[in-house]
Amino acid sequence: MTSLGICLLLAVATSPFEVRLSPPEPLQGQLLLIDIPEARPSDRLSGTFDGSPIHPFWDARGRLRALAVVKLQRPAGKASLTLRLARENEPPRIRNLAVRVRAGTFPEQTLTVDPKFLAPPKQAWPKIAADQKAMDQVFSAPDSEKKWRGRFVWPSDGRRGGGFGIRRTFNKTQRSRHWGIDISGEEGDPVAAIGAGVVVLKRDCYYSGGTLVVDHGAGLYSLYFHLSKYEVGEGDAVTQGQLIGRVGATGRVTGSHLHISTKLGKIPFDPQSLIEADLSEDEVPASPPATPAPASGPTPASEPAAEPTVR
Structure with missing residues (x-):
């Protein structure tokens, strides 16, 4: 392969692709929704967020999306998001992003x-x-x-x-x-x-x-x-x-x-x-579902199935 060909391949592999995050700056313990607007039907997405694998999926509108989670115990600050977009007949494209994690309020x-x-x-x-x-x-x-x-x-x-x-x-x-x-x-x-x-x-x-x-x-x-x-x-x-x-x-x-x-x-x-995540798959995004009102008084409390082990 000529030097020009090698340069072209490297350019494709390192060329950025658009990534949209919702919310852009998630709180501790929140779900993170990842969108790849430029994805083609045969594309494959993989990657990690803060050391854990992302979970990609295609929705009914033909959008390539993925889910990730900010761990509750993670300190506020920058978290690493690495995405790998594989496309037929092309080298995989890689994007590395720093996602700002905001501190939550936990009474x-x-x-x-x-x-x-x-x-x-x-x-x-x-x-x-x-x-x-x-x-x-x-x-x-x-x-x-x-x-x-x-x-x-x-x-x-x-x-x-x-x-x-x-x-x-x-x-x-x-x-x-x-x-x-x-x-x-x-x-x-x-x-x-x-x-x-x-x-x-x-x-x-x-x-x-x-x-x-x-x-x-x-x-x-x-x-x-x-x-x-x-x-x-x-x-x-x-x-x-x-x-x-x-x-x-x-x-x-x-x-x-x-x-x-x-x-x-x-x-x-x-x-x-x-x-609250915008997972609407209608052509016109649906309105958010009704949310029960916050409690005005105490609600009986509970704990997880196997309390000694934290997941």
Whole structure:
């Protein structure tokens, strides 16, 4: 190959391609949506954000997009985003970007729960370990095929209380972070799927009680805790808004409510950032879905399925 040909190949490989981020400066614990406006139908996207793989997908409007997450524990500051765009008959194009991560605000909360959830009896240890193993197996094999369409919605009409990332102290001794959002509700109130997907876990867990996990594809999961009743089973395909369970007070709780969590791969993130993300796939972008009003009073509190392990 001539020197001119080599130079042309290098120029293609290093030429920039447009990247759009939403939000441009995410908060700690938020979902990050990546858009590649110039993508062609045969293009393939891969990369990493802050050391973790991104999760690319094509939407119904033919857009190449990807999801990434800012870890809750990550300090504010610059995070590295590396993208690799592979195109037929061309060398891959690489883009390296520095994304500014902003500090979130995470209040403190003091709660009182049954002491058995802080110092579980020895006979409960095998159950807790089995719950953790079941969760680990689910999140170790995400389905890369996107199953949802359009924006996600809230799973119930209750008021939102305990928010994502809150610093909690239990019984004045044990401290932890809150890895989801608590939504008020009476026992038996309906719980709906926030988006289309497949139920990959139905389990009564020591900490999270009646638990469902839905795989939405592209590495995205939603988790529903403290249910009193299941309306679906493992392996069931569900649609957005479909009844999947009933609000309860099972597991480590201070009262009846729903705990909703979201994960990208194994990384938990704020469910509100998913529901507010512009994932519309209509030709004319849809209006944002209605958001339940913030709680005017306390909402019963909860914790994750396998509290000792942070994901």
